[in-house]
Amino acid sequence: MRKPAVRVRLSFIRPMEPELVEQPPKGGEWGHEVKFDGYRTQVIKDADGIRFFTKNGFDWTAKYRPLASEAGSIEAETFIIEGETIVTNEAGLSNFHALRSAITRRPQDLYLVAFDLLHLNSHDLRDMPLKDRREILRELIPAGGHIQFSEALPGTGDAVYHLACEAGLEGVVSKRLDSLYRSGSTMNWRKVKCFVEAEMDIIGVKRETGKPAMVLMADKGHYMGGAFVTFKADKRQALWDRVQGKAGAPPPKGLAKEKAEWLKPGLVGRVKFLKGEEKLRHASLKDFREEG
Missing domain, CATH: 2.40.50.140 (Nucleic acid-binding proteins)
Known part of the structure; x- marks a missing residue:
């Protein structure tokens, strides 16, 4: 006789947070991503469906309804994805000051930029190096939608930071490629603001x-x-x-x-x-x- 499927209920995980520093780190063991100007977001899919959480663990699924609908089409039984919810301006840059009105008046304009994967198909990935977690995440996110993968920026920390600032971006987040996921503030992730x-x-x-x-x-x-x-x-x-x-x-x-x-x-x-x-x-x- 076939065993009934186990209903998995996943819980919100307190985020890993980068320390604010004045200069990006040097060395090839670091990856560098755009610092998007938005709301930190955790997306959970489990037996109860899709849920979107704020940085502090508040359920904002209803506010992010179009994104939640799109997240449901990601091909996995269960996952916990971390990202940043943003809205963009005419230049394509994230615009924090327009974000609140977009959430209430035009949620269809919201984007989720996904940068980490903490759980997939009953496997806790937090003890896996960041580089490997992100490789799996990249394959998981379909192209062309409002949920997008946060691509790493090529080049050294200094060069990436200079180009990001010249382009009018908010800043850069640098992460050790071998870092494991640990909730709370850490120097394994560092943010530099432009x-x-x-x-x-x-x-x-x-x-x-x-x-x-x-x-x-x-x-x-x-x-x-x-x-x-x-x-x-x-x-x-x-x-x-x-x-x-x-x-x-x-x-x-x-x-x-x-x-x-x-x-x-x-x-x-x-x-x-x-x-x-x-x-x-x-x-x-x-x-x-x-x-x-």
């Missing part, structure tokens, strides 16, 4: 016909350059209303030749910019507030 965010004073604005609007920033009295304003219409108008109330200041020392509206003190912006530069580069305004 961009940072900081609050600075908005001291002026540039609004020229046919050109993107820009705010001019200063940090502790030092002029830092401009940041693009990419807000939607309502938030952009709110910014211009604040600007109007502070317009009329004289040009700061050394900036008289700049064609700009100069502002009185008190308007602060949170700006995202490429790190390691003396002035703002690839900068965009993310938020603003009045001081006080």
Whole structure:
């Protein structure tokens, strides 16, 4: 008599997390991947179907319904896949600030970039080297869908990091190719960010016909350059209303030749910019507030 199939119920595994460092590691024992700007996600398939979990173990399957439907077509009885849920902008780059609205309003635009495989067909793979886990994962993910494999970037850590930053990517995650999967923070995985965010004073604005609007920033009295304003219409108008109330200041020392509206003190912006530069580069305004 044939034995009934065993119903396997898999549990969420606390993620392995890279340490933030200033420089990518050197040596051929490391693999380097794009650091996507999204939500860490764990996908489980077992006898109860497909479930999507956040980094902290909350079940977000309902929020990721189109991705969950696609995950169901992956040819395996059971699996635990790790990845990053993202939405992309016009340039094809992951856009964290658009992600929340995409989840609620257009989940069909979401992508899952899969980078690790912890379990497959009743086998726990966490004691297998990362390189081998990823080779199996690559074969598992069908091409052309919204669930995609996170390809390794060719080259040394320094070269990969430089090219990633020049391309406007969030950063790089470097992982030891022989690393086993262990929950929690680890130096066997390291992340290096290309961009940072900081609050600075908005001291002026540039609004020229046919050109993107820009705010001019200063940090502790030092002029830092401009940041693009990419807000939607309502938030952009709110910014211009604040600007109007502070317009009329004289040009700061050394900036008289700049064609700009100069502002009185008190308007602060949170700006995202490429790190390691003396002035703002690839900068965009993310938020603003009045001081006080």
